[in-house]
Amino acid sequence: MAAPKKGRRAPASQGHPGRTLILVLIAMAGLIGGMFYSGTLTPRLGIDLAGGTSFTLAAQNQPGKPNAINETNMNTAAGIMERRVNGLGVTESEVQTQGSNHIIVNIPKGTDAKQARQQVGTTAQLGFRPVLTTTAGAKTPEPKPNPSQSGANGKGKGDKAAGDQAKNKPGTQQKASSSQSPSSQPTTQGRAVTDSLKKAPSPKPSGPAKPTTPQAPPTPPGGAAIPPALQKQLDALDCSTKKSRAAAGEKAANTKPSDPIVACKDDGAQKYALGPVAVEGTDVSSAKAVFDSQQGQGWIVQMDFTSEGGKKFGDITGKLATKAPPQNQFGIVLDGAVVSAPSVDKAIMGGGATISGGFTQQSAEDLGNMLSYGALPLSFKIDDETTVTAALGGEQLHAGLIAGAIGLALVIIYLVAYYRGLALVALASLGVSAVLTYTIMTLLGPAIGFALNLPAVCGAIVAIGITADSFIVYFERIRDEIREGRTLRPAVERGWPRARRTILVSDFVSFLAAAVLFIVTVGKVQGFAFTLGLTTVLDVVVVFLFTKPLMTLLARRKFFSEGHSWSGLDPKRLGAKPPLRRRRGAAPTQTKEA
Structure with missing residues (x-):
């Protein structure tokens, strides 16, 4: 009994080439629309091209x-x-x-x-210091009464100052606990800390020197009273202006970690007397900006401590939890300024922490960036700031563009002379690749800060050769099939698997070289590597989603399918063999892909 004949299976890539081409055109339209929507129509230039x-x-x-x-x-x-x-x-x-x-x-x-x-000037010296006392920093302390003033007048002034101080404290108090459900109520204190932090109402003190319980007045961690000299510095500290806060921050940043300091809140609302550093910034292993949509805290900075840092953080929060306000707070000091001062009601373990409260996306990313990349081993001051012109780079770019135009013209002449009608396919593919490259580079400027410099332009010019090489590989595979005696439509489909393997291997090697170059180099060479890698990926996209579908459609047109002398696929010019004849009973052969 004769076995049933197997029908020939049409290649999957031959299915709907028109849909693939429409998808590419939609992607191009979307990228161009994104350029106009963002208002960025030209790539961002590097310092050698734009100054x-x-x-x-x-x-x-x-x-x-x-x-x-x-x-x-x-x-x-x-x-x-x-x-x-x-x-x-x-x-x-x-x-x-x-x-x-x-x-x-x-x-x-x-x-x-x-x-x-x-970014460059901030030393990012981070420290967690216990709070000894705090008071309002927006106004300077009221002057002491004269010796001639006594009785009710002097007492009245003192009571009023104490009352103002007590009035300011409860509104700025934050609680730290192991709860995972922080309140979304606003606070003027600033940023909460640790992934165990929770903002909660704090006990209302009756005054800065009055205890909240029948016990003795609270003392700073360690059991010692606030030194008179430190109290005098706190009274004299003025946090009402940016200049005064900058001076106070510089002085605090230059103090030894083992010494107490006085410091301003970064917005000037409060000022603090702080004890020695309990947890140093070097104990923070990583930090990143995250948008907290679940608990409604907005943009936050998540930190992870080292194993040793996690133990220190747990110890200090455990000690502070036994204190009365404001000694149950710890100040997070960044370069001499207090960015947050949450209160603690129990030890916070786990080795994780979160800074939150009042962040914008940019400020959260800036802080996470500085903490992630570490503290500078030195402090710096800006000696000079000048504007750099781009005259020399502009001349080099002009010369480079001329060289690129000459090279592109030679490629076009070669394609037209050797491939004739197929040159239209190559030029259309180069045009699509150019549009995708230009739009993506333009959009990457505001997205990730990509800047086009001279080496990057060189990478884009080199990519022209890589892309043209992919077309040539495919065209030659098709011509080889025609030389074997096949017609154009089966030649297009049979030549694709072999050409595809060659193109993928070639582009993989180019992309690997670009990736290694990007990793091991710095500065402008990275711009060359980034552009080369980007255009190599786009070459694969264009060949698979544009060149191949376009060839499938053109193979159905009479001009190409019948091998017109100007199509580049004329069997006579290619020296094709007589049409293949299948022997009776022989099974059709299929090209197998490795």
Whole structure:
């Protein structure tokens, strides 16, 4: 009994080429629409093409570290600054050391220079200090009564000051506990801390020196009263202006971790007397900005402590939980300013922490960025700030574009002379690749800070050759099938599996080289590697989703299917063999893909 004949199976890629082409056109329209929607119609240029701002920072020794300015610390600081300002590594900002104690930072035009200045200049020295006492910082303390004033007048003034102080405290108090359901009520205290933090109403003190229970007046952690000298510094501290807060922050940042300090809240609403550092910033292993939609806290900064840091944090919160307000608070001090001062009602374990309250997305990302990349080993001051012009880069770009145009013209001449009608397919594919590359580079500028510099332009020009090579591989596979005596439609489908393997292997090698180059290099070379990798990925997309479907459609047209002399697929010009004849009883052969 004869076996039933098996029908020939049409290749899956031959199914609906028109739909694939429509999908590519929709994606292109979406990217172009995104450019107009964002208002960004040109790629963001690097400092060599658009100019920018240059900062010169001078290193300063820290107290107790007279020999801190050395080559190792300078290189470490430059590396941290480079990671901060570059973010993903493609914004093309340049950071390099100069001499023994200077670092030069070049920021391209279009970058927020003020934000960059804060990023590179902030030492990110983080410390968790127990609160000894706190008072309002927006106004300077009232003057002491004159010796001639006595009796009711002097007593009245003192009571009024104490009453104001007590009035300010409850409104700014925060609670820290192991609960996972923090309240969404606003607070003027600022940012809560730890993933176990909860804002809760605090006991209402009757005055700064009056206990909330029949016990003795609360004392700072450690059992010692606030030193008179420290109290005098707190009384004299003025947090009402940015200038005074900056001066206070600089002084506090230059104090030894083992010494108590007075510090301002970052917004100037409060001022604090703080004990020695209980948990240092080096005990924070990672930090990132996250939007908390579940508990309604908005943008927060999540921190993870090291194993040792988690133990320290648990110990200090356990001790503070036994104190009365405000000694049950701890201040989170960043570069001499208190960014948060939550209260604690029990020990917080687990090694995780969260800073929350009043963050915008940008401020949360900035803080997470600084904490993630670590504290600078040195403090710096900006010695000079200048504007960099792009005259030289503009001339080089002009020359590079001319060279690129000449190279593209030679490629087009070669395609037309050798492939004739197939050159239209190649040129259309190059056009699609160019549109996708341009729109994506433009949108990546505001999205991740990508900046197009001269090496990146070189990477885009090199990509023209990579993309053209993919077309040539496919065309040659089709022509080989025609030389074997097959007609165009089966030649297009039979030649695709082999061409596909070759294209994927070639593009994988190019992408791997770009990835390695991006990882092991810094600065402008990363721009070249990033562009080369991006265009290599787009080459695969264009060949699979545009070139192949377009060839499938053109194979159905008479001009190509009948092998017109100008189609580039003329069997006579290709030296095709006579049409293949299948021997009777022989099973059809199928091209197998590895």
